[in-house]
Amino acid sequence: MSSLTDLCRYPIVQAPMAGGPSTPRLVAAVADAGGLGFLAAGYRTGGEMRQEIDQVRSTTAGAFGVNLFMPQPPPADPGAAAAYRDRLAAVAGTYDTALGDPGPGSDDPDDSEGSDKFDGSDGYDAKVAALLAEPVPVVSFTFGCPTRDTLDAFARAGTYTIVTVTTAEEARDAQWAGADAVCAQGVEAGGHQSTHHDDPRADHTGIGLLTLVTQVRETVQLPVVAAGGIMRGAQIAAALAAGADAAQLGTAFLACPESGAHPLHKQALTSPMFVRTALTRAFSGRPARGLVNRFVREHDPYAPAAYPQVHRVTSGLRKAAARAGDAQSMALWAGQGHRMARELPAGELVELLAAEMSETAQRAVGMRSAQ
Amino acid sequence: MSSLTDLCRYPIVQAPMAGGPSTPRLVAAVADAGGLGFLAAGYRTGGEMRQEIDQVRSTTAGAFGVNLFMPQPPPADPGAAAAYRDRLAAVAGTYDTALGDPGPGSDDPDDSEGSDKFDGSDGYDAKVAALLAEPVPVVSFTFGCPTRDTLDAFARAGTYTIVTVTTAEEARDAQWAGADAVCAQGVEAGGHQSTHHDDPRADHTGIGLLTLVTQVRETVQLPVVAAGGIMRGAQIAAALAAGADAAQLGTAFLACPESGAHPLHKQALTSPMFVRTALTRAFSGRPARGLVNRFVREHDPYAPAAYPQVHRVTSGLRKAAARAGDAQSMALWAGQGHRMARELPAGELVELLAAEMSETAQRAVGMRSAQ
Numbered sequence: 001m002s003s004l005t006d007l008c009r010y011p012i013v014q015a016p017m018a019g020g021p022s023t024p025r026l027v028a029a030v031a032d033a034g035g036l037g038f039l040a041a042g043y044r045t046g047g048e049m050r051q052e053i054d055q056v057r058s059t060t061a062g063a064f065g066v067n068l069f070m071p072q073p074p075p076a077d078p079g080a081a082a083a084y085r086d087r088l089a090a091v092a093g094t095y096d097t098a099l100g101d102p103g104p105g106s107d108d109p110d111d112s113e114g115s116d117k118f119d120g121s122d123g124y125d126a127k128v129a130a131l132l133a134e135p136v137p138v139v140s141f142t143f144g145c146p147t148r149d150t151l152d153a154f155a156r157a158g159t160y161t162i163v164t165v166t167t168a169e170e171a172r173d174a175q176w177a178g179a180d181a182v183c184a185q186g187v188e189a190g191g192h193q194s195t196h197h198d199d200p201r202a203d204h205t206g207i208g209l210l211t212l213v214t215q216v217r218e219t220v221q222l223p224v225v226a227a228g229g230i231m232r233g234a235q236i237a238a239a240l241a242a243g244a245d246a247a248q249l250g251t252a253f254l255a256c257p258e259s260g261a262h263p264l265h266k267q268a269l270t271s272p273m274f275v276r277t278a279l280t281r282a283f284s285g286r287p288a289r290g291l292v293n294r295f296v297r298e299h300d301p302y303a304p305a306a307y308p309q310v311h312r313v314t315s316g317l318r319k320a321a322a323r324a325g326d327a328q329s330m331a332l333w334a335g336q337g338h339r340m341a342r343e344l345p346a347g348e349l350v351e352l353l354a355a356e357m358s359e360t361a362q363r364a365v366g367m368r369s370a371q
Numbered sequence: 372m373s374s375l376t377d378l379c380r381y382p383i384v385q386a387p388m389a390g391g392p393s394t395p396r397l398v399a400a401v402a403d404a405g406g407l408g409f410l411a412a413g414y415r416t417g418g419e420m421r422q423e424i425d426q427v428r429s430t431t432a433g434a435f436g437v438n439l440f441m442p443q444p445p446p447a448d449p450g451a452a453a454a455y456r457d458r459l460a461a462v463a464g465t466y467d468t469a470l471g472d473p474g475p476g477s478d479d480p481d482d483s484e485g486s487d488k489f490d491g492s493d494g495y496d497a498k499v500a501a502l503l504a505e506p507v508p509v510v511s512f513t514f515g516c517p518t519r520d521t522l523d524a525f526a527r528a529g530t531y532t533i534v535t536v537t538t539a540e541e542a543r544d545a546q547w548a549g550a551d552a553v554c555a556q557g558v559e560a561g562g563h564q565s566t567h568h569d570d571p572r573a574d575h576t577g578i579g580l581l582t583l584v585t586q587v588r589e590t591v592q593l594p595v596v597a598a599g600g601i602m603r604g605a606q607i608a609a610a611l612a613a614g615a616d617a618a619q620l621g622t623a624f625l626a627c628p629e630s631g632a633h634p635l636h637k638q639a640l641t642s643p644m645f646v647r648t649a650l651t652r653a654f655s656g657r658p659a660r661g662l663v664n665r666f667v668r669e670h671d672p673y674a675p676a677a678y679p680q681v682h683r684v685t686s687g688l689r690k691a692a693a694r695a696g697d698a699q700s701m702a703l704w705a706g707q708g709h710r711m712a713r714e715l716p717a718g719e720l721v722e723l724l725a726a727e728m729s730e731t732a733q734r735a736v737g738m739r740s741a742q
Contacts, residue, residue: 235585336579
């Protein structure tokens, strides 16, 4: 079993970004430059996942990871997603598109993101079986913690496992279950918060990364990957100073030419039209951070806790908005540092981040010698 | 004009904590140990402020600061605080106490926290005049940015000025107005967020500290004090790596014996009864972070944006709860790192934080040499 920092030259991880951005090309470019790239199996079928793994392997000999979404329980209120769907009818009309069926097994022709039996499981069991049959170097998990049996099976297969956590308690669960490392995801992070149990009554607004890393560091003995809002090498150095072993960056890589994010999404990151982000259930039914656009402003206030039902309801609408060139109804996932995004090839970005880290370390050494 | 780091031996600032915790004894202990302590003039009369300054001066020759609350505009809905008051009648009854009058100039006998003419101004003009007549080394500002004239006057008086900001835009305003430094307050911070304009429609949930420090660093040329959730020396080192010049800690000093926080408040910081914090308007009408207790759970959902009217309404109730030994209706201000609080004398805490910083720096140097 290799350790986290043996897997790549730099402690720089490209975050899995489900729904398109984490292309095999992006993952391979990051791996070639000495970082750790991640494919995102969420919303993909097992077959699509295997295909993407093959594409990465045919491009790079570097290490990479695959991220899995954990199966989700049915929503507390089974009718909430349907009621939400009713309230979106008018906006779907403006894009001349139909809303998706919130229930499982629908064959909504607009839903090309997932399997035709997309439900709360995200095909987890089949993907785990495929990854155990043909192991990859690293597998990470979002929205929960696998069973000890599953983590043990990955360990036997030689796969390094990372469980994404948003609190010290979730990190303790991950350690108990046998994870090799945790990814501590701060409230700054773009996209979905990996909260293990989405309880709308808990009013969980998330913990800032610098606080979370220290809490996790003092709670578990596992290596910690810090995620959330990181855009610069100095911030990676800061995360390491706080006790992290590596840093995971999503939004920073979203703007790369190799990323599969929609061009309007990439432009929006630094557009003066979008000045802030918010956590919202409006697009998927689970809290996720994105740029605040008209859709978020209008529909966040009554979006229910119903994932992935709400994702299915809005999927076609978001694609229709993208086709219409209208960023106001797209899910513009972004971390709080989005305005610092740099449109560089992924390999150059990894090298630049590493150089900035090194500069920061040299500055610290200089400060120390001057004392 | 001395620079921020010339004022004290360590880049460690004890945050101003209004309402009691920032006692002259705490401030002097921090100053004697080589940190920068802050008195909190908020909710105090000008006379009380001067008295506390004299107490600090009679105890230490070290540098210290005074924090001022900026005057607040009237709330958008003048009736909101009164309606909130009506809904709190039952809970006030359980503590056998009366609710305060939300309007200015009330003579509520329970309101011993401020002047008898407490309104949105917090006596700002008189306090500024007093601080210009008898200058202190540092003055910081919360809830807004002073005029250029006021900052210029402080500069002429030899007082170093720090404006507390929660966004890069607020930092730009502070630089433009002539502040000497900014305090970048992350969403992790306990107590009031220093947002310059409290707009409930803006859904401002705050920026994580590590992201905010970098955004501010890249926006203004001023020194940056990092605040929010910091409890350990390694986190101070992290903030400096990210580009901050010093770190400001509130909750870490709240638990010190010299702090004037209520004993129940100190105990609550590490009590298993209080496992999370939230930003709430329930106590004051402005978003402030505290431990989630029954009062927050029950009254946050409908608390209006009406500061300081709501503060006046709940002031007597909170004191009655404290007298009854019931932490469930007290304002238990706390940052997200509260469970890491250490009950140490303030001077020892400063020394420990400085030693932890130095250890972190040595570890970084060690990692560097090993490469």
